[in-house]
Amino acid sequence: MSKLVVLVCGGGNGAHTTAGLAAYRENMESRVLTLFKDEAERWTNLMKENDFTVQVSDANTNTSTDLKAKPTIVSKDPATVVPGAHLIIFTMPAFAHPTYFEAIRPHLDDGAIIIGMPGQPGFEFQCFDILKDKAKSCTIMSFESLPWAARILEFGKTVQILGTKASLMGSIINAKTKPPHDPLQSMQKVLGSNPVLKQTSNYLEPYLLTKAIVHPPIMYARWKDWDGKPLDKVPLFYQGVDEMAAKYLSGVADELMATAKAFQSQNPKLDMSHVIHLTDWYRQDYAKDITDKTNLMTCLQTNAAYDGLVHPMIEKDGKFMPNFGYRYLVEDVPNGLVVTKGLALIAGVKTPYTDEVLLWCQKTMEKEYMVDGKLTGKDIQETRCPQRYGYSTIDDLVSIL
Ligand code: NAI
Secondary structure, three states: OOOEEEEEEOOOHHHHHHHHHHHHOOOEEEEEEOOOOOHHHHHHHHHHHOOOEEEEEEOOOOEEEEEEOOOOEEEOOHHHHOOOOOEEEEOOOHHHHHHHHHHHHHHOOOOOEEEEOOOOOOHHHHHHHHHHHHHHHOEEEEEOOOOEEEEEEEOOOEEEEEEEOOEEEEEEEOOOOOOOOOHHHHHHHHHOOOOEEEEOOOOHHHHHOOHHHOHHHHHHHHHOOOOOOOEOOOOEOOOOOOHHHHHHHHHHHHHHHHHHHHHHHHOOOOOOOOOOOHHHHHHHHOOOOEOOOOOHHHHHHOEHHHOOOEOOEEEEOOEEEEOOOOHHHHOOHHHHHHHHHHHHHHHOOOOHHHHHHHHHHHHHOOOOOOEOOEOOOOOHHHOOOHHHHOOOOHHHHHOOO
């Protein structure tokens, strides 16, 4: 089999990790496309003088392994790196996806495999919208999350994998043209033995399994009755979830389950059996980290993987104000909650919890997405909800399966 050419798009934690791992594999070429500021130039210059290292930490043995290998090129010029790429992996916050879709479009080879890792809800809608006919000759994959908890230690030099998921679900929309490399096997080769990649039945399952819906309800519950005064201490985010936050989180998760069930009952082509409730997802994916699995609240409060994670805050004169400009709202509402609301509307499912959370989020963000329960607000074009792209029935959703 010919060498697998992997193009990693992005320049952050996930991009550093993926590019380093791909460079380390045999019979694989790793390239990077980063369009953000001077990242490509800085990364390139740093690699002239230094190693590029992925540090893989093992919490059980308290040891760490260094994988040293450099991508062949880090560029901001799509014409240089996109042609010949078999796997094009988007690993960046979702708000940056459209810039990269636009950039790669003129240079894509037929048979390329485009991957959102994570894709986040609406990835496929946006991909088809921007790539148009070109999308049909590409395989489109989308993973529910990033495979690791990863942090850059030194930009362009060292990234650390703090933890690796045991398994990861991803969807595949097949191309008209069969790609030269098997999509799922190729991704597995990039990642190594963990996480074990599993294919969902369709592209909609990861949307309803998304973790993007976790942050807005927690933000809502914590700040909806806030008196506007600065705080002395930064509150814990996940481990600070109380009964009220758990009620909203669980309510939104119930609405995702109801949407999945409604899709399946209305169209037998839509097997949604991989969509599980958020509480069960925590019990399963964080089995070793959670000490009390009684309910959603205890799963969050006693999850060691969340040790020390706090609400996004802005410090001023030793006091703290909530940061409503953080990705928990600005990324996860337009590319999460608004998309799942759009799916619920198509499925005919009532969503009182989602609506209440969404109304507060959009007011806080000074945006207008939902009006009278419909997605007709003036800022809807900034979201990835299906209605924005003209998908308004289940048949429309099934048309791109
Ligand atoms: P990151 O925060 O490291 O991404 C920053 C990078 O995004 C920048 O280096 C730049 O390349 C790009 N970027 C930022 N602003 C941009 C702009 N205005 N235009 C174009 N590009 C811009 O992201 P990270 O940590 O790699 O995460 C990627 C995705 O994975 C996110 O959706 C995140 O929520 C998710 N995720 C991350 C985890 C982690 O441990 N890092 C764990 C689970 C999910």
